[in-house]
Amino acid sequence: MSGPVPPARGRGGTVNRWAIAVVAVLTLALPPLLPERHLATFVLLLLAATVTVGVSLLMGYAGQVSLGQASFYAIGAYAAALPAVHGVPSLLGLALAPVAAAVAAVLLGAPLLRLRGHHLAFATLAVQLILLSLLAQADWAGGAIGLQGIPRLTVLGVELRDLGYAYAAWLVLAAALLIARNIVDSRPGRALRAAATSETAAAASGVAIGRHRLAVFTLSAAMAGLAGGVYAFYLGYLSPGSFPVLLSIEFVVMAVVGGLGTIAGPVVGATVIILLVQVLNTLGTQPGMPDYAPSVLSYAVYAVLLIVCVLYLPRGLVPALRRTGRRPS
């Protein structure tokens, strides 16, 4: 043996730590300063970023695409809301959210992840469509009209108000980011990254690839489920219409735009997309615009963003920014 054991990933440790601290302080200080309308955007942004952390793990590290991640968001939301509507403590409902989504992911993923390529993408998309039509039929879940009268989240006897949800969402996102970072730099994380470039060599190294992919798929679903749980209590109302396929695509676009295979990517991607959608919604709802303008505009923008990304920023915003930042030195 020669010299000390080197760190697995030694790049920019202290700089990163400072950047994270600054962003954390700023985002914690922000909510009380935001007007109510923007506070809602802030909460939804953090929740979307949480889902995207899972999508990014799945796509960037496991090489799999889910086009139905909003279904896990929905499963989490309903799993949290339904018991709460029937008098179960809301915090228990919230704890159920990631569990329900994870169980759904295991049931769905176990047969699928053996298959290669885009099977998971198609299957998850199909599952979402099925889930949406089932939810629309399910009277016990409010049916197409939706589930109303969801109580607010109560933590230690305190009922959360708007600001409370901002901090709850912040915590949920922070937890997701921390878990993602911990996974990436660990035995199972390296195994996943290895399998993404050579399944043959990873298997020869002893990696049970299917099991690992199922685990990360399940983890990504749990993150979506937890975010969905917060979402349910925050809005106080759920309907199948809250979880369109467009939302699943939005998560994928956020992950790709932010940069797959980076920890900060999902946050940057979600921020860029949410702000853009805000602008578009403002545009699309101008007097004289047709009803369908907002959704057509968002689809168009996702398409354009994806194409631009693939052409000019194939690795996403975060790696591109990092490179630009390094150039002058």
Next chain:
Amino acid sequence: MTVELTVDKVSRAFGGVYAVRDVSLTVPAGELRAVIGPNGAGKSTLFALIGGQLAADTGTVALDGIRVERRPAHRRGIGVVFQTARVFHGMTAFENVMVGAHAVTRAGFLAAALRLPRHHRDERRIREKALTCLDRVGLADWADRPAEELPLGQQRSLQLARALCGEPRLLLLDEPASGLRAAEREHLATLITRLRTEGLTILLVEHDVAFVMRLADRITVLDLGRVIADGTPAEVRANPEVRTAYLGPETVRPSEPHPGVEGVAG
């Protein structure tokens, strides 16, 4: 931790053409067996059948008498250096070797996500092992370089370090020396000899005949998917059939450079 390998009447065809046909061989525990033969003889295919990268059409593969031909590759405990270097891109050389330790560690997602003690314990062990293995193949200085930036010869050595890190019972080396310079080949030869002395069972494919003759306990010669000879280096060298099929009258194939000089990628 070393095993006897028994391959019995294994065949594998691609589109009706046999790449490996009725191959049987027994490699006693701790032996260094070379497998030689012309290009397309089926050497790499045979390795893939043993390692589990390919399924055999017929025949059995056993380690210490336990049949493994239906076991997935990740459960065979066989270390592999692939002919076409398969390193993990986007990961450093060090991380590549760390993946090799997967088979001998246990920390899973939960331990990693919550940074449980088991994660830290395993991580420490993985790092130490990986560093030792990287050092053994002479790549310690490359530890923090992205694996795909290493020269091809070094990528092969990286595969060897990765394989060793998993404490394999059997090692399959498919042209590990190609792309290495003379001095690096010497280092590799010494390492392979030492691994053999440590008791590992090793199968080696190599076109450099001098390299093979020097290292191997026994040699199996393949041609057109079949075993055409099997014996000590001296026996194989003297075998007329082997001379026509592979070695040629000068003991070296005309297309090969002189042994000990630059290797060529297969």
